[in-house]
Amino acid sequence: MEQQTDEFEPVWAAGFMSGTSIDAVDGALILTDGEQIFEFGPVAERKYTAEERRVLQKATDAARAWNWAGARPETEFSAARSVVTRTHGEAWDSLISEAMYRPAIAGVHGQTVLHRPPMRGRTGDTLQLINAEAVRARLGVPLAYDFRSADVASGGQGAPLAPAYHAALLRMGGAGRSAAVLNLGGVANITCMRPDGELLAFDTGPANGPIDEWVESHNAGTHDAGGTFAASGTVHEDLVNQWVSHPWFAISPPKSLDRFDFNAGLASGLSLEDGAATLTAFSAQAVTEAVKRLESPPQRLIVCGGGRHNPIMMAELQRRIPCPVETAEQAGWLGDSIEAQAFAFLAVRALRGLPISWPGTTGVAHPMTGGKVLP
Secondary structure, three states, X not given: OOOOOOOOOOEEEEEEEEOXXXXXXXXXXXXXXXXXXXXXXXXXXXXXXXXXXXXXXXXXXXXXHHOOOOOOOHHHHHHHHHHHHHHHHHHHHHHHOOOOOOOOEEEEEEEEEEEEOOEOOEOOEEEEEOOHHHHHHHHOOOEEEOOOHHHXXXXXXXXXXXXXXXXXHHHHHOOHHHEEEEEEOOEEEEEEEOOOOOEEEEEEEXXXXXXXXXXXXXXXXXXXXXXXXXXXXXXXXXXXXXXXXXXXHHOOOOOOOOOOOOOHHHHOOOOHHHHHHHHHXXXXXXXXXXHHOOOOOOXXXXXXXXXXXXXXXXXXXXXXXXXXXXXOHHHOOOOOOHHHHHHHHHHHHHHHOOOOEOHHXXXXXXXXXXXXXXX
């Protein structure tokens, strides 16, 4: 990663993330110049209500049915944008109520409802729902948003985008090239350093998404809390081996996934418990396959994202991956807030015109700036 030489006074920046698991809006403040992290600030979480989750899921379902063909489902999209504006505003209120300084800028990702990576020479597409003007008015500070479109339009994957922040965290902790960062959201992605010091990052496969979907399909909750169902089930290793033989896993990185490229239907016919156990093992084995293919395997794997709260997921990772696996908290980080912090970091990079994606992170031809800024 190239470093800027011009001086820029560090600022407090707010970041917000709503993932494909549709559980909450996470907010966080950091003090940063877009290159280094100087201080962690307050964090906030605004859980979605059942009705808000229904609206966002309906927009996601409508987007998948549309798939960039025919009339856009604007009724569903508009309703989802309203939810995004309201919930992010309330997360903002909670965040700044604990802040000593008013942020200079906010970075908001929006709600991803559809993502199609480039394939066979075809440019990809990505869609995050946000009414940027309404969010800017509600927050009352400059807003950075639309972080993925420029990368996708230039032939990149548009994901993952957190690697710039992951690298800053690794530098902050002195871990450098010896460690890799694994984020377990709906999809899993990994960030590591190449031997030449450049970043390599990519989606490794599904993480919590299919498990959450599996549990919901059995009317057993929104996710496998504490890995309870997986702990009571039996892993069908034959199915895990079959699933990781899918051609997608043989594609060289960088690469990305849509949340529903691998779904709960994989476990059709299994019991609730066996399905949860097998889908959890699949997510862990997908990471293992990715680590095996790295030119320089990490000596530590630091796990962030919601999946680290699942002790069965963590145990499967530790059992299958040939290096120590630890949580973000063990590394001194705020594991539930890393993606929100990342978009605060990216907001400052967007403000400065610094790259937010690289050939090794999204496959784009050259380092790309990204993010639009509403002053």
